[in-house]
Amino acid sequence: MTCRLLALLGLMTAWLCCFDVSYVVAAELPTLDQRFADENVDEVPDFQRHVVPLMSRLGCNGRSCHGSFQGRGGFQLSLFGYDFQADHDAMTKGDEPRVNLTEIDESLIVAKPTDEYSHEGGERFKLGSWEHRVFKNWIADGAKFDKDQVAKLDRLEVTPAEVLFGADPEQVQLKAIAVWADGTREDVTPLCRYTTNDGEIADVDGDGVISSGEKGDTHVIVAYDKAVISVPVLRPVSDLTGAKYPQVAANTKIDELVLSKLRKLGITPSPVASDEEFLRRVNLDIAGTLPTPDEVRAFVADTDPNKRHAKVNELLETPAYVAKWTTLLCDITGNNDEQLNNVSPVRLGPSQEWYDWIYRRVEQNMPYDELATGIIMARSRESGESYREYCEEMSNLYRKNESFAERDTLTHYWARLNFRTPEDRAIGFAYAFMGIRIQCAQCHKHPFDVWSKQDFDDFKTFFAQARFTRQPRRTDAAYEEYQALVKELDVQGKNGGEMRRDIAKKLQQGKTVPFPEVELLPTAAIFRQPNRGKRDRNMPKPDMMANILGEESVDLSQVEDIREPLMKWLRSENNPYFAKSIVNRVWAVYFNVGIVDPVDDLSLGNPPSNGPLLDYLAEGFVKNGYDMKWLHREIVGSDTYQRTWKPNDTNRMDYRNFSRAIPRRLPAEVAYDIVNQATSNDKTLENYAATLEDRAMSIPGTSPQGKARNAQYALQVFGRSTRDSNCECDRSMEASLLQTVYLQNDSEVLKRLTDNGGWVAELEKEINGNPGVDQQLERRVEQGRDLIKSGQQRIAKMRQNGAKAEAIQQAVKKLAAAKSRLEVLERQLHRQKLPAAEKSTPNDIASLVEEAYLRTLSRLPDAEEKTIAERHFDEVGNPVDGIRDLMWALVNTKEFIVNH
Secondary structure, eight states, rough: HHHHHHHHHHHHHHHHTSSSSTTOOOOOOHHHHTOOOOOOOOOOOIIIIIIIHHHHHHHHTTTTTTTTTTEEEEEEGGGGGOOOOHHHHHHHSSSSSSSSSSSGGGGGHHHHEEEEEEEEOOOOOOOOOOHHHHHHHHHTTTTTOOOOOOOOOOEEEEEEEEOOOSSSSEEEEOOOEETTTTSSEOOGGGSOOOOOTTTTTEEEEETTTEEOHHHEEEEEEETTTEEEEEEEEEEEEOOOOOGGGGGOOOOSHHHEEEHHHHHHTOOOOOBBOOOHHHHHEEEEEEEEOOOOOOHHHHHOOOOOOOOHHHHHHHHTHHHHHHHHHHHHHHHHTTOOGGGGTTTSSSSSOOHHHHHHHHHHHTTTOOOOHHHHHHHHHHOSSSOOOHHHHHHHHHHHHHHTOOOOOGSSSSGGTTOOGGGSSHHHHHHHIIIIIIIOOGGGGSOEEEEEEESOOOHEEEEETSSSEEEEEOOOOSSSSSSHHHHHHHHHHHOOOOHHHHHHHHHHHHTTTTTOOOOEEEEEEGGGGGGGTTTTOOTTTTSSSOEEEEEEEEEEEEGGGGGGHHHHHHHHHHHHHTTTHHHHHHHHHHHHHHHSSOSSSSSSSSTTOOOTTTHHHHHHHHHHHHTTTOOOHHHHHHHSSSHHHBSSOOOOTTTTSSSOOOOOOOOOOHHHHHHHHHHHHHHHHHHHHHTTTOOOOTOOOGOOOOOOGGGGGHHHHHHHTTTOOSSSOOOGSOOOOOOOOHHHHHHHOHHHHHHHHHHHTBBHHHHHHHHHOSSOOOOHHHHHHHHHHHHHHHHHHHHHHHHHHTTOHHHHHHHHHHHHHHHHHHHHHHHHHHHHHHHHGTTTHHHHHHHHHHHHHHHHHHSOOOOOHHHHHHHHHHHOOOOHHHHHHHHHHTTTTTHHHEEE
């Protein structure tokens, strides 16, 4: 195609744009390999649209070639070729330019890839090929590029948008159309970079031809210019597709969206789990606790069809729920003791204050966007508040023993040692509140998304104004107030450590002391000034425009706090990251894997396994006011969540499409807590979800203190988050040999089985001659009987007065739970009253075995398990030794230490 024809095509396109676009579509330029097939072609390719993408396809600007930080052979290109000016300069300037305008075929960008000259990368294209003609024609026209005329890619259209293979091996050709802002449409299929996320399921070559492999699903990623497009590729695992797919109820929108994909894959979901399986799973997931034996019995006996929904609501009101999800948010936001040195005059205080601040808001079910705002927009002093007034307010807080949680914002987030530079803040913030890994864009265009180095540089600007300081700047009026306070306290002239210790003592004595603070620098101060120190009135003001990840341009000279437009953008209804990030993290807690996995990598190159599902949950979350409890109920109320872990022939290998529950390692804190819970005495067990004392789940920072110090080794073994960064990788959820050794042999676990305050010790007192009957136990039995009697009378009166069915049903459930608890107490009382010789009868042993299974596995033993356990009791002879052995064995089962 000649240049004249191209010009004519442009005129025709402009003329056609005058008419209704619903009837006319702009003409489409054919592929570059077609246009340059003729050796006489005189078209001049465009540097941005053709030359650079072609070099990407050939691998020239890849990280293992000239795109590496060191370059290759004295020639360095920008990684993935998105710094057009730098790449043009590298080719045309310097001591050894790669372009020779007079001897075109002597140009190194031609002679090297054709292997005319020795080339470490070997032959990349042949002389006389269409690729050769593209480079040759560009050089012949002067190797031009105008940095002021960079074209904007409007979108990349890839077809087919989804590839669904059949049972037999097949191939599908992708087609990619670049649509530019000027209306030009061009088939760029041979200029795109193609990668596959799972080569065993789908392979893709450099021409965009996808070949089917193993059964399953993955994505092929297509990249061109700044666009990154994912194409789902599916190959059914069975012939149960289309009309052959069995009827499966979709009781919620989540079920409908999950089944929609399972139907394409020929995967049939597992049935809904039993009551025992559901109850154990939902307790561990929501509250990090096991259900008590009484809860299991009452739940199984309950005939109310809405009992699962009611149980979820009940768990969402427990302190254990608040603690578990506070811990998750502390992980995400980075509550780390080591990074909070000297943040407060109160020693060991900041991590606890951080935890308490988040705990209060989770307890109140504060909308997630408001909670995030209190962290992101944190500032120590209120508007108009002096430094002394701020110090008096903070000193009063500690003097009166008030909670840091009462403060509106969490300033500690900005005070961490690893969160001081704008770069570190941008990366940590992106991890925590956007679920993205932006750090690659620090040096080059992100390989799996649209972000350029310029986008990163603009983004980090939003984190340059807030500053954590231990004392006001000397140029700040507050500095004199600080100096006055120091003088009043008589601590001036001392070195840093000694001064801090003295200030802490003065605070304990009731004095007002200086506090570190998060302050805002003047907006202009965060921009680099040209010729710093030589500025005069005639020099232009610095450019104070910045883009938020290339999406929204902000004039920072017009705002006092430059975090404000960032927060506004983050909370906007169409933000692609904020709501999806937290929704995806919560989903991963319930399903072992996120809809996007890893959960902190929401890049275009790592698409969701079920995009419509993620969109639905994120949109619903926003519409429901960022209500975290709505999100929990929506997920847990679905059949998708409630399905059994037991696989069928079609879903045995499904780990990312949610056709069944995946048995998964428990978080370190939960693993440690449930060992303590299962082995605790009856009274402690009864109140476990309502009390947080000595719970690993309530440890605020990364260094357990006080009584919790005993948990440190176990938490390390089970992979508690180190919170060194905001990366999900700070927490390990992998199984290890050390975990097995800990459960089998660690003195802490063995102590739990013999501890005076434990269940086994309690039984030993009953069985081996605890003299007399526990009068408190007798009173509890009598109180239980009275409670049941009054409950029965109350229900009868409610029915007589025509009370609502729901109210009657709730009363019946409470009565059933009371009866179950009374049965346990009566068995304990009966055992105490028996002569020692009668305390190990077969019926009594069977009862102990059942209780042990309910305490650990939240279910009754089957016939075989019961027989094995009772046989062991007979062999041991001593029922106390027998129950201790049984509890040790149960704690060491996979069924106990994984959630299923």
